[in-house]
Amino acid sequence: MTATPPNRSGTVFIVDDDTSFLQSVSRLLRAVGYTVQGFVSAQEFLDRLVPEMSGCVVTDLQMPGMNGLELQEALRRSANPLPVIFLTGQGDIPATVNAMRSGAEDFLTKRAPKEELLAAVERAFDRDAQERHRRERLRDLRRRFDELSERELEVLEQVVQGRMNKLIAADLNINERTVKLHRTNLTRKLGVQSVAELTRLVDEARLFGSPSGNRIN
C-alpha cells in the first residue's frame, strides 16, 4: 500500500443515502488518515455547512430529495463552495457532462480503484486550499477598496482604463490637480506603487465586473 497520509487540515464530507456505502467510504478514508464526516442526505449536509469547513465533498449522484447535482449547485452559491467529487453507481453520460460543466472536481464510479478516489480527494483538497487562499485575498482586497471614497473609485475606474488625468478631469468635471490628489490618495490606501500594479489589483478584485482590458468604451 502506498497510501500517502495526508498531513493537512480539512475534512472529507461524504453524502450518500446508502448508509452501507457511506460507511465503507468513510472507513477507507479514515484508515488512510483523513478526517471524515458522513451525511445521509444533501440537505442534512447543507444545514450544517459553515464557511469554516474546509476539505471537499464526496457525494452520490442519485439520491432521493436533493440529488448530487443540486447539492453542487447549492454549494456553488454558498459562502463555502467546497470542491465536489461525484460518485455514481453508473456512468450516466448526460449527468457527467452537467457535473463537469458545473466544475465538478471529479466524477468517479462507486467501484473506481481506491487510488483514483484518493487522488481525486487530494486534488480537491489542493483546489480547496487554493480557492480558500484566493477568497481570502479577495476579501482582503475588497476591504481595501472599501476604504476608497466614491470619487476615488470613479477616478480609479478611469485610471485602470489608461486615461490621462486631463481627460479624467474633464469627464468628471473636476480640476486636473484634484485628479492627481485622488490618485495619490488611492494608491496610498491600496498600498500600490504603479498603475500596472493598480490594474492587476482591480482585475483580481473584479471590481468593475469584468477584467478592465475587456471593457468596451
Add this chain to the structure above:
Amino acid sequence: MIFNESKDVPGNIVLEQAVRAEMQKIFANRIEFLDEYLDASHFSDKEHFRLFQDYLGEKYAGQKLDLIMVFPSRDYRLVTELPDALFPGVPVVFVAINEMEVPEAKSKLGVTGIVQRFDLRGTLGLIMHLQPDTRRIVVIGGTSDVDRATLGRIAEASHALEGIEFDFWTNRPIAELPRAVGSLPEGTVVLLSTVVNDVNGQTFYMSQLAQTLATAASVPVYVLGGWVLGSGAVGGSVVDSDDLGTRAGQLALRVLGGAKPEELPIEVVTKGTPMVDWRALRRWGIKENRLPAGSVVRYRPQTLWEQHRDLILISLAVFLGQAVTIGGLLAQRRKRRWAEAEILAQRMELAHVARVSTMGQLSSALTHELNQPLGAILRNAEAAEIILQSDQPNLEEVRAILADIRRDDKRAGDVIDRMRTLFKRRSLVSDRLALRNLVEETVALVQPDAEARQVKISGQISPLLPAVWGDRVQLQQVLLNLILNGMDAMYAIPKSRRLLVVRVREVKDGNVQVAVSDCGTGIAPDDAAHIFEPFFTTKPNGMGMGLAISRTIIEAHGGNIQAESNGQNGTTFTFTLPGMKPEKSKAGDLPTPH
C-alpha cells in the same frame, strides 16, 4: 315338384335351386313352382303315402299343371304311380340320386329323368389324396339289392388300389356300427355305401345314417353322394347337385318345349367332383392344400365379408364418412389449437421481449443498485487491507467490515435474483400470490429508477387482502409497466409534484384491485380508446406493446384492466384480479384442547 324327403335335406335344396334357376333363365317370372314333400324319412308307413296322395288330389283338383318333377329316393311310386293317379297326361321328369335305385332304365310313357352314377374311383382317389397314409378302408353297406349292387361296384373299383385293405361291413346290424367305428385305429377310413336296409331288415336314410356314423367314428368317414354331404362326413367325389339340377332343369325345359318324355333317354350323370365338408377337414386336421385341383369345399363358414358384404360396405362408407368428418373436425381443432398455441407462444415471446425492454429501461437503475453494494464491498475490503497493515490493527473494526461485506454481498445477490426472474424466458406458472408482497417487491425494483427521475412512489396497501392465483413474473411485469408508464407521464411536470401512488385493496366479491395513479399529463381523450391496442404508443421510442400485453396477462388471469383520467391530475390504471377464498385459519385446523 314333389320331394320324397322333407324340405330340409341340404342336397335337395341345392338341387331344387339349380333346377329353378335354369328354368327361370327361359321363363323368368312367368313360371310358378309348387313344392310338396312326402317326408318319407319321418313317415314311412303305407297309410302316410295314401294320405299324402289324397291330400295332393284334393289340393290340386281342377288345377292345370304343366310338368311334374319328382325328386325320388328309394320309393319310386312317386314316379310310377302317383302322377298317373293324380295328374294323368302331365309329363313327369324325375331326378334320381342313385342309378341303382331306378327300377327301369327304360323310359315309361310320359316319364323321363336324370340319374346320378356314383363316381367310386374318384371317391377312392380322393381318400388316398387327402390321406395318403390310409392302409384300410372300412366299407359300410346294406343288404338290399340296391345296396349289394353298389357294394359290388365298390369292390370292383377297389382293385385299382393296391396294398389297401378293404373291409366290407355288410353283415353287422346298423345299431352296432356307431360303437364299432368309434374305435377304429389310425390309418383306417370309413366309406359309407348305401344302406337301404341292414341285416336285420331295418331301413335307413342316408343323411341320418351318415350323421350318426360320422359323429361316432374315430376316423374320417367318406360318402358316395353329394346329398349326404353336410352330415359330418369328409366328402367324396360326387356329382355336383348344382350340375345335376342344372341338367335336370334343361331336361324339364325340353319337355315343356314339347319334347315327348318317352322319347328322351334317361340321362346318366357320372362326372364326379371332389367335394368336401370344410368342418370335417378341420376336425381331422386335413390341410386344404391337399385337395386335388377343382375340388369344391362346402360349409366353409362364410367370412364376415361374405356374409355381410353389403352391410359391411355400407357401414364402411358410413364409417369412412364419419371418420372423414371427425378427422376433419379434429384436424380443424388441432389447427386451431396450434394456432392458439402459436399465439400464446408469440404472446409469451412478446411478453419476454417487453419484459427485456422494460428491463432495459430499468437496467441503468439496476446497475446503480448493483454497484452500490459492490462499491461498498470494495471500499470495505480496501479499508480492511489498510487497517491490517498498521502496527496494531483494530481487529474489531476488521470484523465489522467483514460482516458488512457479507451483508452487501447478499444485497447484490438479491438484486441479481430479481433481475433474473424478469429476464428468464419461461412458461406460465400459477401460484398462490400475496399481492402485497408483489407490489412491495416491484416498488423496490423500480425505486432506484424512481429516485433518478425524482419521482416519489407511495404505496397504500390494505393489510388484509385475499390471495390471488397467478403468475408472479407476469403480474410483476404488468405492475412494472404501469409504474414505469406513470413515471414517464410525469416527466414534464415539476419535481415536487412527481408522485406515483400504488393502491391495493379488496373490492366487492372478494376481488383484489390494484390502482396505479400518476400526476402526469394524462391521456388525450382521442387516445383513451386505443391505449390497450397493440402498437399504440404516444412515446417517441415506445413499442406500443406494454399495455396490450398487460391486458392480455390480466385477462388471462380472469381479471380486467382499465384506465381513467384523474381530471387535470394524471391517470389511474386499475386492474382487478379474482381473489381466492381465504384458507381455513391454522388455529381452526388444530384439534380442540380438552
